[in-house]
Amino acid sequence: MKGVTGVRSRRVRELLTNLGFIAPAVRGWRDQAACSGTNPEVFYPVGSGPEIAPRVAAAKQICAGCPVRQVCLADAMSWEDPALRWGVVGGLWAADRSELFENRRVNQIGEVA
C-alpha cells in the first residue's frame, strides 16, 4: 500500500509542478509565521457546514496579519494533494485553495487547446 501512496504522491507533485505551483525558495519563513504557537485546531476546525464558519473566519483573521502569507500559500499549493485538502492555510480555506487549483488547471488546458 505504501508503494501506491508513494506513486500517487509523486504524480500529484508532478501535476502541481506542471501547473506552476512551485515551492518558494524562502528559507526560514516559518519562523515569521503569525500562527507560530497557535493551537493547530484553530486552523483545522472539526465539523462541517455553518457551525465552523466562525472558526474558519478566526483562522483567516490570523493569516490576514501574517507577514509570510503569500509564501505559506505558495508552499501549500506546491505539495497539497488536491483530493485531501483541509483547513485554513495561507489565508485560504480548503475550498478556496481547490478553486485556485482548478482555475490554474482550466487556464492551462485553455492555453493548450
Ligand code: SF4
Ligand atoms: S499564512 Fe496563516 S497558516 Fe500560513 S504561516 Fe501565516 S498564519 Fe500560519
